[in-house]
Amino acid sequence: MSPTDTNTQIFNDDLGNARPDAIYSGAQPEEAILGVVHDLGNLIQIATSALNIISRSPDMDGGSSLRPVVASACTSLRRAGMLVQQTMRLARGGQAAAAPVDVWACLMEIETLVRATWERNIVFELSGGLALPALSCNRVNLQSALMNLLLNARDAMPNGGAISLLATTVHGDDATTEIELRISDNGIGMTKEVLSRASDPFFTTKVSGLGGLGLPMVNRFAQEVGGRLDLESELGRGTVATLRLPS
Ligand SMILES: Nc1ncnc2c1ncn2[C@@H]1O[C@H](COP(=O)(O)OP(=O)(O)OP(=O)(O)O)[C@@H](O)[C@H]1O
Numbered sequence: 001m002s003p004t005d006t007n008t009q010i011f012n013d014d015l016g017n018a019r020p021d022a023i024y025s026g027a028q029p030e031e032a033i034l035g036v037v038h039d040l041g042n043l044i045q046i047a048t049s050a051l052n053i054i055s056r057s058p059d060m061d062g063g064s065s066l067r068p069v070v071a072s073a074c075t076s077l078r079r080a081g082m083l084v085q086q087t088m089r090l091a092r093g094g095q096a097a098a099a100p101v102d103v104w105a106c107l108m109e110i111e112t113l114v115r116a117t118w119e120r121n122i123v124f125e126l127s128g129g130l131a132l133p134a135l136s137c138n139r140v141n142l143q144s145a146l147m148n149l150l151l152n153a154r155d156a157m158p159n160g161g162a163i164s165l166l167a168t169t170v171h172g173d174d175a176t177t178e179i180e181l182r183i184s185d186n187g188i189g190m191t192k193e194v195l196s197r198a199s200d201p202f203f204t205t206k207v208s209g210l211g212g213l214g215l216p217m218v219n220r221f222a223q224e225v226g227g228r229l230d231l232e233s234e235l236g237r238g239t240v241a242t243l244r245l246p247s
């Protein structure tokens with residue numbers, strides 16, 4: 001099994017036969033989608049309970065090397081659960097709560113997750129972060145946007161490579177301050193045609209992804225906080241995704 005297989009396997013197994021439209025036949029599309037989200041919430045709870053049992057097992061005592069892996073899975077599931085709750089809240093007409101977010105703390109949490117769970121042939125480097133101002137946004141949405149960009153970078157390097165995330169503060173001419181989050185990979189890159197369509201909803205070149213909604217979601221998050229996403233890419237050399245977010 002290749003590293004990419006291990007990382008994306010969850011999306012290729014039974015789900016292929018259990019299509020939501022079959023499970024929720026008869027429901028309106030929006031209801032069907034919410035039904036899927038709701039059931040995802042149930043599955044997340046089951047997986048969380050299983051992980052809690054594993055983390056209390058005597059095998060996990062002391063310096064077990066599995067401890068950070070389990071901790072990362074717990075963090076990931078907690079965020080997944082929050083996303084599900086948030087989606088259900090939005091469906092009921094609520095709003096994703098925005099609050100001052102410590103961006104560097106968010107990035108360090110992501111770094112822990114990536115380092116503990118990704119294949120060792122992916123080298124991840126987080127840098128910058130000096131005196132980043134707080135960002136008014138929804139914390140879960142910020143982390144989801146960054147994870148989407150990092151997953152794209154990882155997927156672009158099936159045989160491994162280097163991903164860097166540089167966080168800096170940029171001062172505009174008009175005295176505005178932006179946080180710049182620049183994710184670079186040295187993966188397969190994109191042709192001009194793919195680059196021009198990359199952010200279109202449902203555009204994908206992958207057989208095992210979630211269907212081409214990652215970049216549209218990143219764009220939506222960026223626009224919601226008054227920022228933007230820029231993509232630069234060169235075939236065979238890699239890609240740079242830059243999020244600029246007003247603080
Ligand atoms: N870092 C990257 N390197 C190479 N190609 C990329 C990169 N990021 C995005 N792409 C291209 O843009 C397409 C769209 O990306 P997007 O994140 O929207 O969807 P996806 O990754 O295919 O699926 P999903 O994110 O829904 O699981 C990808 O299929 C890929 O062709």
Ligand SMILES: [Mg+2]
Nearest residue numbers: 148152214215
């Ligand atoms: Mg993606």
